[in-house]
Amino acid sequence: MALVVHKYGGSSVADANKIQRVARRIVEVSKLGTGVVAVVSAMGDSTDELIELAHSVSNSPNPREMDLLLSTGELVSCTLLTMALANLGQEAVSLTGSQAGIHTDTSHGRALIHRVDTSRMQKELEKGRVVVVAGFQGITEDNDITTLGRGGSDTTAVALAAALGADRCEIYTDVDGIYTSDPRIVPEARKLTEIDYDEMLELANYGAKMHPRSIELGGVYNVPIYVSSSFNDTPGTLIHCIPGNANEGEMENRIKATGIACTNNVAKITVRGVPDRPGVAAALFEPLAQSGISVDTIVQNTSEDRTTDISFTVSGTDLPAALSKVEELSTEMGTCELSSEANLAAVSVVGSGMQHTPGYASRMFRVLADGNVNIDMITTSEIRISCIIREEQAQEAVKLLHRGFQLDEPNP
Amino acid sequence: MALVVHKYGGSSVADANKIQRVARRIVEVSKLGTGVVAVVSAMGDSTDELIELAHSVSNSPNPREMDLLLSTGELVSCTLLTMALANLGQEAVSLTGSQAGIHTDTSHGRALIHRVDTSRMQKELEKGRVVVVAGFQGITEDNDITTLGRGGSDTTAVALAAALGADRCEIYTDVDGIYTSDPRIVPEARKLTEIDYDEMLELANYGAKMHPRSIELGGVYNVPIYVSSSFNDTPGTLIHCIPGNANEGEMENRIKATGIACTNNVAKITVRGVPDRPGVAAALFEPLAQSGISVDTIVQNTSEDRTTDISFTVSGTDLPAALSKVEELSTEMGTCELSSEANLAAVSVVGSGMQHTPGYASRMFRVLADGNVNIDMITTSEIRISCIIREEQAQEAVKLLHRGFQLDEPNP
Numbered sequence: 001m002a003l004v005v006h007k008y009g010g011s012s013v014a015d016a017n018k019i020q021r022v023a024r025r026i027v028e029v030s031k032l033g034t035g036v037v038a039v040v041s042a043m044g045d046s047t048d049e050l051i052e053l054a055h056s057v058s059n060s061p062n063p064r065e066m067d068l069l070l071s072t073g074e075l076v077s078c079t080l081l082t083m084a085l086a087n088l089g090q091e092a093v094s095l096t097g098s099q100a101g102i103h104t105d106t107s108h109g110r111a112l113i114h115r116v117d118t119s120r121m122q123k124e125l126e127k128g129r130v131v132v133v134a135g136f137q138g139i140t141e142d143n144d145i146t147t148l149g150r151g152g153s154d155t156t157a158v159a160l161a162a163a164l165g166a167d168r169c170e171i172y173t174d175v176d177g178i179y180t181s182d183p184r185i186v187p188e189a190r191k192l193t194e195i196d197y198d199e200m201l202e203l204a205n206y207g208a209k210m211h212p213r214s215i216e217l218g219g220v221y222n223v224p225i226y227v228s229s230s231f232n233d234t235p236g237t238l239i240h241c242i243p244g245n246a247n248e249g250e251m252e253n254r255i256k257a258t259g260i261a262c263t264n265n266v267a268k269i270t271v272r273g274v275p276d277r278p279g280v281a282a283a284l285f286e287p288l289a290q291s292g293i294s295v296d297t298i299v300q301n302t303s304e305d306r307t308t309d310i311s312f313t314v315s316g317t318d319l320p321a322a323l324s325k326v327e328e329l330s331t332e333m334g335t336c337e338l339s340s341e342a343n344l345a346a347v348s349v350v351g352s353g354m355q356h357t358p359g360y361a362s363r364m365f366r367v368l369a370d371g372n373v374n375i376d377m378i379t380t381s382e383i384r385i386s387c388i389i390r391e392e393q394a395q396e397a398v399k400l401l402h403r404g405f406q407l408d409e410p411n412p
Numbered sequence: 413m414a415l416v417v418h419k420y421g422g423s424s425v426a427d428a429n430k431i432q433r434v435a436r437r438i439v440e441v442s443k444l445g446t447g448v449v450a451v452v453s454a455m456g457d458s459t460d461e462l463i464e465l466a467h468s469v470s471n472s473p474n475p476r477e478m479d480l481l482l483s484t485g486e487l488v489s490c491t492l493l494t495m496a497l498a499n500l501g502q503e504a505v506s507l508t509g510s511q512a513g514i515h516t517d518t519s520h521g522r523a524l525i526h527r528v529d530t531s532r533m534q535k536e537l538e539k540g541r542v543v544v545v546a547g548f549q550g551i552t553e554d555n556d557i558t559t560l561g562r563g564g565s566d567t568t569a570v571a572l573a574a575a576l577g578a579d580r581c582e583i584y585t586d587v588d589g590i591y592t593s594d595p596r597i598v599p600e601a602r603k604l605t606e607i608d609y610d611e612m613l614e615l616a617n618y619g620a621k622m623h624p625r626s627i628e629l630g631g632v633y634n635v636p637i638y639v640s641s642s643f644n645d646t647p648g649t650l651i652h653c654i655p656g657n658a659n660e661g662e663m664e665n666r667i668k669a670t671g672i673a674c675t676n677n678v679a680k681i682t683v684r685g686v687p688d689r690p691g692v693a694a695a696l697f698e699p700l701a702q703s704g705i706s707v708d709t710i711v712q713n714t715s716e717d718r719t720t721d722i723s724f725t726v727s728g729t730d731l732p733a734a735l736s737k738v739e740e741l742s743t744e745m746g747t748c749e750l751s752s753e754a755n756l757a758a759v760s761v762v763g764s765g766m767q768h769t770p771g772y773a774s775r776m777f778r779v780l781a782d783g784n785v786n787i788d789m790i791t792t793s794e795i796r797i798s799c800i801i802r803e804e805q806a807q808e809a810v811k812l813l814h815r816g817f818q819l820d821e822p823n824p
Contacts (some may be wrong), residue, residue, distance in 0.1 A: 016468035023469075025808035050488070056705035057435075065498070065506055071490035072484035076462070079481035083470035086477070094477055099555055120555075143511055143532075 003035040003125070003166045007135065007157035008401035011174040013077045015162055016084075022172075022230060023084035026130055030090055035125045037164065039135040039157040040081055042073025063108035067137075067147045071097070074134035074153070082132045092130040092154045095120065098138035098145070102156065104138035110149035110292070111138055113156075116163035131179035133160065151211020158214040163220035169223050171210070173193070177237035178203065178210075180407040181260040185395045192258065196242045197256045202350040202384040213395035215239065223251035233261035257360070257405040262398045264391055265316040266296070266344040268376065272337040283333070284310065287325055293318045297346065297379045297388065311377060313388060316342050344376065345394035348386040349401060361385050367404035372398045414446040415578045419547065419569035423586040424642035426456035427488045428496075430720035433704035434584075434642060435496035442502055443717040447537045449576065451547040452493055452570040456486025475520035479549075479559045483509070486546035488566070494544045504542040507532065510557070516550035522561035522704070523550055526810060528575035534544055545572065545579065549747035555573040563623020570626040580717070581635050583622070584642035589649035590615065590622075592819040593672040597807050600820035608654045611670045611687065614796040637743070655676070668765035669772070674810045676803055677728040678708070678756040680788065681738055684749040685719045696722065699737055705730045709758065709791045709800065725800060728754050754790065759804035760798040761813060773797050782816070785809045 005374045006026065022038075030036050036378050041047075050069050053059040061069075078094045085337070101117030124131045135153025138146050148155050154171060163168035178200065179189040197219030204212040210227065215319035218239060228236025274280055281300070286296055298312040323340055330336035340361045349364050361378075364385050368375060373396070377388035389397055404406060416436065425431050434450075442448050453459075460482050466473040473481075490506045497504035504777055513529030517645035536543045549679025550558050560567050566583060573581035590612065591601040607615075609631030616624040620641065630637045630651060640648025694710070700707055710724040726734045735752055761776050776797050780787060785808070789800035801809055814820060 016465070019469050034761060053428070053488070053492060054495055056624075057431050057492050058499040058501075062498050065491045065494045068508070069495075072487045075480060075484045075487075076465070078475045080465060080469050082477045083466055083473045083481075086474050087470040087472075096480070153510055173795045274468055354705075 001033065002034050002035070002373075003164060004029065004037060005037045005040040005157050005161040005169045007153055007165070007168045007171045008081075008230055009153065009171075009173045010041040010044050010047070012172055016080075017311070018230075019043075019080050019084050020087075021075070022081060022089070023088055024173075025089060025230070026085060027088050027090045030130055037131045037133060037160055037166070038076060038081065038122060039078055039133045039153055039160065040077045041153040043077045043080075046073045046076070052395045055349065064144060064361050066144045067108045067111075070147050071134070071145045074136050078132045078134040083129075085130055085132070088329075088345070090127055090130055091328065092132055093124050094132045094273075095124075096134050097156070098139035099155075100133045100160070102138035102159070104140060104146045104148070106140045106142075106144070106146065108144075108146055109137060111140075111146035113138060113148070113159050113294065116159055118160075118163050121164065122161070139293065151213055154214035155209050155217060158221075158225060163225045164218065167346075168225070168226055169218065170226045170228070171214075174229070174231070175227075176229035176232065176234050177227055178239070181398055181402045182262065183260070184399050186260070186402045189402065190407065194238045194240065194242060194382055195258060195350055197239060198383055199350055200239045202381065203259050203261045204370050210298050214344045215217075235320070257349045257407060259350050259396050260401045260405070260407065261348045263310075263346045263392050264394060265294075266346050266388060266391070267316045267319040267340060267342040268311055268313050268341045268344055268388065269319075269322060269338070270309060270311040271326065271330060272309045273307045273338055274310055275333065276306050280308075280333075281310065284326070285312075285331060287329060288314075288322060291321060291325055293322050293325070295322075297377060297386065299377050299379060300354060313344070313346070313377070336369040341376075343391045344388050345389050346382050346386050346390040346399045347394060347401060349405060350384045352383050363404065364401065368397060368398050371396060371400040373400070413445065413447050413531070414694055415449070415576060417449045417451060417569050417576070417578045417581045419451040419581065419583045420453065420490075420642055421565065421583075421585045422453040422459070424584055425452055425493065428492075431455075431489070431492050432496050432499075434493060435500055435502070437642070438497060439500050439502045439582075442542055443773070448542070449533060449543045449545060449572055449578070450493065451545045451565055451572060452486060452489045453547050453565040454482075455492075457551040458485045458488070460729065471743075475579075476556060479520045480557045482559050482737075483546070483549040483557045488549050490544045490546040494542075497542055497544070503540055504544055505536050506544045506546070508546050509568070510551035510555075511571070512543075512545045514550035514571070516552060516558045516560070517542075518552045518556070518558065520558055522651050523552075523558035523570050523774075525550060525560070525567070528571055528762045530572075530575050533576065534570070549637045566623050567627035567629060567781050568632040570629045570633075570635055570637060573635045573757050574629065578635070580638055581630065582638045583626075583638070584640060587639075588641035588646050589639055590651070591671070593810055594674065595815045597674070597810050598672070598814045598820075599716045601814065602819065604649045606650045606652065606654060606669060607618075608764055609651060610795055611732055611762055611764055612651045614793065615638050615671050615673045616759065654749075669761045669819060672810050672819065673757045673760045673762060674806050676806060677709075678725050678758050678803070679728045679731040679734075679752060679754040679798060680723055680725050680756055680800065681731075681734060681752045682721060683738060683742060683752070684721045685716070686722055686748055687745060688718050688720045692720075692745075693722065696738070696741060699727075699741060700734060701757065701793060703733060703737055705734050705737070707734075709789060709798065713790060725756070725758070725789070753788075756800050757803040757809075758798050758800050759809045759813060760796050761817060762796045764795050767779070775816065776813065779812050780809060783808060783812045785812070 082094040105113035135156040177191040181189040184187045224240040296313045494506040516523035547568040589603045593601040595601045636652040
């Protein structure tokens with residue numbers, strides 16, 4: 001039997017009407033004899049409301065308690081969708097993360113999935129039932145509830161698809177696919193019919209709406225991920241392994257960039273005069289990681305004398321916490337000098353084959369220079385070039401790059 | 413170490429301020445070195461809101477799904493209370509019904525507790541933590557979430573107190589104890605300092621605010637239950653085993669009634685011409701029970717000829733369902749004739765020793781007759797006399813009986 005995993009985000013199950021629409025969509029698929037496992041996020045803004053409640057009784061809610069609290073949001077949407085399916089005559093059953101066999105580590109708020117025990121899901125599928133799973137949550141060995149953190153429901157969906165050997169994982173959301181850039185900024189942005197995991201990962205890391213973690217998981221287990229709208233039937237984008245992508249012979253067909261991504265609310269911290277000796281970077285970044293502060297771009301400039309300068313970016317939200325941590329450390333290290341800057345953005349050009357095609361980076365810098373956009377930091381990966389610029393210039397930069405890389409022109 | 417189980421109802425945890433007040437109360441007790449297990453209901457009207465949500469997507473929500481949905485209400489309040497405790501510096505941990513080891517049968521919506529595995533609670537108590545348990549819920553052998561039905565959180569609290577061997581179970585609610593009658597109807601009603609399980613059971617069955625089930629459980633396991641207000645510190649009522657209560661020698665001290673109870677929204681169904689043969693009552697009431705319709709008073713009149721008349725009462729809400737079920741049956745049985753009446757009430761005089769003291773029943777009938785209250789049906793137990801009367805006369809009847817049995821006078 002064919003088997004698909006659907007995932008519906010919060011905006012797709014925001015109210016009773018939307019839940020019923022999702023139910024009808026699932027029934028259509030189920031009627032064709034395809035097994036369906038549906039993963040749901042919490043309704044609309046309900047997660048934010050729960051977080052607000054927690055902060056109304058506590059200044060710093062305990063992460064274990066927070067996880068149990070937040071897990072209820074997905075339980076509500078998942079039982080409601082199951083009831084809506086039953087109301088259409090479709091046998092269905094709701095499963096909590098625990099019942100769905102999602103076992104995680106104990107990192108509350110950002111738990112990692114260790115393994116998925118599919119036995120209960122298999123049993124329910126064999127009875128001809130649609131299985132509706134509460135996304136975003138799992139259970140530890142000690143029977144404590146965990147949540148998977150940002151993008152958690154996408155991760156649940158891809159993990160279940162991988163564990164069940166599903167034919168594909170379909171992510172239904174409020175956008176109808178992956179675009180060459182954000183259509184709200186670049187009106188001429190084009191929807192991609194397909195994209196490779198690695199390229200999608202870079203786009204996701206740098207602004208596209210999906211969470212990188214689920215893409216990564218999809219790539220590792222080779223789960224085809226189809227992203228499309230839950231509100232209409234226009235074709236979406238398939239994220240999968242594109243054969244020949246890493247093959248030099250095919251490169252000529254792919255010399256174009258795939259998309260332009262943009263992350264706002266970026267902040268930069270620069271530590272000058274860091275002693276240039278082994279272990280310094282670890283001493284700097286380990287405490288940040290332990291505090292749950294996610295560091296993005298890291299640039300270390302070549303050293304003068306026996307010291308070096310290290311710059312890195314964090315989310316603007318994490319800036320105060322990161323600064324106070326780094327201040328502590330720099331006091332310990334001695335002579336360092338600290339500076340920081342907020343209101344930055346990262347614009348990125350993403351595309352497989354970039355590394356093998358000269359001129360990408362220089363074209364990017366030229367386009368930005370012609371637009372009077374000053375570049376603060378530069379980093380590159382095999383399939384991405386990112387520039388840190390001032391946030392107020394980000395939209396303009398994305399538009400310039402989209403045009404500069406001819407992304408508004410149809411595929412050759 | 414002394415150990416108490418607290419239970420806080422929905423109105424006691426209705427918002428952040430109230431939750432913080434509950435937290436302060438618990439911290440006071442915990443500071444004295446007493447172990448505390450706190451059982452909480454869902455915040456304010458949140459259970460009703462969840463029920464409404466369910467009905468917005470389904471005409472007849474599946475009971476299993478409904479249970480998982482409703483269980484989230486108590487998870488929210490229980491994590492919030494735990495956070496509020498931690499915010500006051502009190503170590504605490506929230507447990508779901510499942511984590512608290514509450515194992516039930518599979519009757520969704522009205523599950524019965526089979527056993528309580530206290531190991532996790534014990535472990536947390538030994539760490540000096542306050543244990544906050546989500547009331548009203550448990551888990552089946554198959555790992556499915558159940559709810560215990562009406563009065564479920566009271567039942568959870570008493571069951572945990574029994575299983576943990578707690579010194580007592582304290583029920584904090586929006587009334588400050590058990591009264592001789594409803595103070596909203598009878599302003600001169602007095603608060604009882606103590607009451608026996610059986611008397612309380614009759615009062616609870618016939619209108620007092622606590623659910624009979626928890627009283628019953630308390631009686632069986634001899635758990636002292638203290639009922640008082642969560643909003644002030646006035647002394648409440650202790651429900652416990654009153655020595656000598658069943659002892660004839662002490663009876664003289666207890667010739668007074670304990671209280672007057674009243675249940676509104678009662679409906680009566682009368683089946684006339686029922687064949688007077690063994691098995692008829694079972695044939696009538698078994699299908700009602702299987703449909704989840706709770707039958708209260710049953711009266712069978714002496715038979716004329718070879719037929720008999722059976723009358724019984726149900727909640728007014730269940731009347732349409734009960735009638736259609738009984739119509740089916742009476743068609744099968746042949747010659748029966750059906751009638752029904754809604755808008756009735758049951759007024760009851762409750763008191764130990766009643767059975768041993770002549771004149772109670774006649775005094776009740778005289779008081780009602782003098783007040784021009786017509787009696788439709790009469791039933792008695794060892795410690796209760798109940799009359800079914802018209803609902804519009806119920807308040808007046810309660811007042812008359814409260815005065816007629818001198819309940820407004822202080823204890824002798």
